[in-house]
Amino acid sequence: MNKVTLETPKATSLIDIPINLDWLHIAELMLASRALDTIEEQELVPAKLVFNQFSARGHDFAQIILGSLLTHPHDAATGYYRSRPFVMSLGIDLDDVVASPMATAGGYSDGRDIGVVCNYPNPNRTGAMLFPMCGGVGAQYSPIAGWAQSIVYHRDQLKDSHYNGAIAVSMGGDSSMSTSGFWAALNISTTHNLPHLFYIEDNGYGISVPQTEQTPGGDQVANLKAYKNLHIIEGDGTDPEQTPALIKEAVNYVRSAKGACLLRLKVPRLCGHTFQDTQTYKSPEFIADEMARDPLPKLQAFMLQQKLITAAAWQALETASVNKIQASVARAKARQQPEPGKLTRFVYAEQGQTQLRGGLAADNHRFPAQSSTPNPTGARLNMLTAIRKTLDYELETNPKVIVFGEDVGPKGGVHGATLGLHEKFGRHRVFDTSLSEEGIIGRSVGMALSGLMPVPEIQFRKYAEPAAEQLTDTGIMRWRTNNQFAAPMVVRIPGGFARRGDPWHSMSDEVEWAHKVGWQLAMPSNAEDAVGLLRFALRDNNPTIFFEHRFLLDHSWARRPYPGDEFVIPFGQAKRLTCGDKLTVVCWGAMVERCESAAKQLDIGIEVIDLRTLQPWDKEAVLSSVDKTARCLIVHEDNKTAGFGAEIAATLSEELFFSLDAPIQRLTMPDIPSPHNIHLLENALPSEQRIAQAMQNLIAV
The missing domain is CATH 3.40.50.920 (Rossmann fold)
Known part of the structure; x- marks a missing residue:
């Protein structure tokens, strides 16, 4: 009796789509979210049991509607620090939601990450998976663009019909649209018509900075209306009738494989950026207007009007929600502290402890035979040819290997390492990207989490710097999610001096990668080692930086006979x-x-x-x-x-x-x-x- 079918309001120009929603469940989630915010602010923050508190009041209603519609087993989403109601709507365990901000044992990070930085592996595929959130604003966009691309790849190249209708959703505030991550993802998803829903919550502020300081005219969405292959939907994110219709239209558009869609909903931020934020930068009139737009009283009035609930039942639901959260808080307080003896576990993959999501290992992929003994045949090859030959074999024998980067397609790479591979394996497996290292590595994260083996190329070592945030987040993913997620990939980076040097193309600086938590680093000195190390990396369960020294690519000393298609060199073995x-x-x-x-x-x-x-x-x-x-x-x-x-x-x-x-x-x-x-x-x-x-x-x- 709590489900109702709504017709799209006549005042809008939306497609007329019936919407079936469990309004009682939506109300329960919203009231639980509000109760948790209140208890954190009034009890847990003052008691110093919670240190990072981000309320989602005002954002919560639309988030819960969106999460309720992500029911496809290959849907995936990225959130940000104000996305907790959305995470709750996906089905995450409420006790983990309550306990994780208190940094207790268990949960989705075992006390390793900030509690609002959630993840939800959903290994049973009962609905959407939530990527591990990142602490950086805008870092959520390009990884989910990679997932959107992987949906198309699984569906069309691997011929897996289970991916039909799956979508990728990125959540972000209006100010996150200023970041390089947003623009990288926008270019990726619109260029390739990917099933990517950009869900933007517009509350008018980035912490204390108004939209007028973020974009000309203070309206980024208006400035995007000329963008090709981007369907834009916008409206109120607090109205119980219009908001579900807008969200449903956007989700249906993307599910129908028409391409990318940007849904911008205007919502109030009924709180500071964090609990400690006093909002003195807002006028009293502005704050009063926000309070008048609170979606919770609107939801209550709607449900009473539609006879979905009585006033007494609503009051009982409020009381039950508070009691439910208080009981969960009590259980969270009773949890043990994380065990210090396990602190250094899961920086890298551990034998017999495969992550729940991400990489070939999580899908039990089986490789061809391999051997640590070389079987040299034929003439001596330069390192460049040896790398190309290894990529060729792994592409041939593993349909989940994908090679991409700037100029790696028809040109074959600026150094020639991928020459001929685009023609042999096609544009879906060896392809060019836009000039965005953030986007190159970010999309690799989404591909890796989908079970593919991405092999992105950064054209020169110096140009990895724009991708630093994605590289760092990738390396720490396994550790900060307590082995729930990992994103194995092989990032090929040419660097070092060649016939000449210069500050831009000849940087070495390999020590940065040795210092990056969770990354492996290979630096072969000759063609034989390049084959063995690259093949090992392409079959390993950890992310790897494969450094290709420019001076050695065609150097006579570095030439060796090809050691065979089975040859691998396990990492950590010097010669x-x-x-x-x-x-x-x-x-x-x-x-x-x-x-x-x-x-x-x-x-x-x-x-x-x-x-x-x-x-x-x-x-x-x-x-x-x-x-x-x-x-x-x-x-x-x-x-x-x-x-x-x-x-x-x-x-x-x-x-x-x-x-x-x-x-x-x-x-x-x-x-x-x-x-x-x-x-x-x-x-x-x-x-x-x-x-x-x-x-x-x-x-x-």
Whole structure:
């Protein structure tokens, strides 16, 4: 008796769509959300049991309607810090919703993340999945665009009819439309006509900044009306009759595979940005107008008018909601604190502990045979050809591998690593993207969460910086969701000096990725290692940065015979190039050839170790060698200060201090960008001669 069919109001120009909603359930959710906000503000925040409190009063009604319509098993959504009523409408456990802001054990992060930063894996596919929310404004947009693209890929390329009608929804406030993430996602989804619903809650403010400071004229949606392939719907987000009709129209539009839709609903923010925000930047008249637009009294009046509930039953429902939340708060207070002994778990994938959502492992994907023993055949290949050949084989044998980036399609990449792959595998598997690194990595997140293996390319190392937020959020995803989500991918990044250097195309700075939580980092020095490391990364359950050194791509020393389609090199296994007992030299990337050549030329007992991967790095191999030689020289291209050599030196000092016969030495680039003039570059880089001299000096100490 609590369901009612509404006709679209005649005052609007909306499509006439019947709407069946369980109004009693909607009221229950809304009252529970309000009760939780009140109890947090009046009890839990003052008691310092909750530290980050974001009320959704005013936003709540429309959010709950939207969540009630996301019933497809392959629907997915991204929210933000004010999306809690929406999350509740998806079916998340109420006790977890209450307890997570209190940072107790369990919940959706086990105390690792801010409580309002929710996630909902919904592993039984009973409706929409909620991506792990991000703390950064606008970071939610491009990942869900990747999910929208994956819907089309699963449906059309993998021929999975279960994806028919699925949609991707991104939630955001009006001010989030100013971010690069919003524009990246808008370009992705409109260019490809993807099933993406941009759901915008317009309360007129970004914290304290009004819309007039965000966009010309103070109306971003009006400025988007000329945007191609974007259907725009807008209206009131507080009216019990109009709001459901608007939301239903938008959802139906996207489900019908017509393309992207932006739904902007005007809603009041009946609170400060956070509980601590006094809103002194709003006039009393403005606040009074907001209060008059509160959707809760409107909902109550509507349900009474439609005879969906009596006044007494409404009062009983309010009381029951408060009691329900208070009981949940009591249970939350009784929960244990997170166990400190588990604090470092799930930075990386653990054997037998596969994440609930994301990556090939979560879908039990099976790979062809592999071996750590090379089976070299044919002529020596340069590293560029070896990378291309490996990508070719993995694309051929795994339909879930997708390669993309700027110029990787018909052009074959600015370095030629993907030459011919677009023609062979088609535009849905090897394709170009817009010039947006934020969008390239962001869409990779959504693809990975859908069970694909994205292989995005960042054209040069320096250009990864616009994607820094997405890269960071990807790396910490497994840890901050307590292994509920992970987004394995392989990000190919060429970098380092080539025939010339410069500050823009020749940056190395690999230490940043070694420091990024959750990322693996491979830096092959030759074609054989490139094959083994890349194949391992493409089959692994962790996100990986695969650094392709520009100087080595066609360098004669780096050429090797192709080691076979089964060859893999597990990460964290260094390679010893020369043996000796007088000095250990640790190096990687383009410095390996120079160190090996200098050691062979001197022939005085020098052991050269190529780390091959920096995260993880083979600490045991280095410690064993230095324990034998009692001396260590570390050579790398990156700047000296806080370069990865400092990590190795610190480890040796901590664990082998009394075994050392000489100070640990580092030979690196000075703390400058890569210079363009060839003579300046040669002077900045560790040359073979300088390496040889450093070896001799250290042995002589």
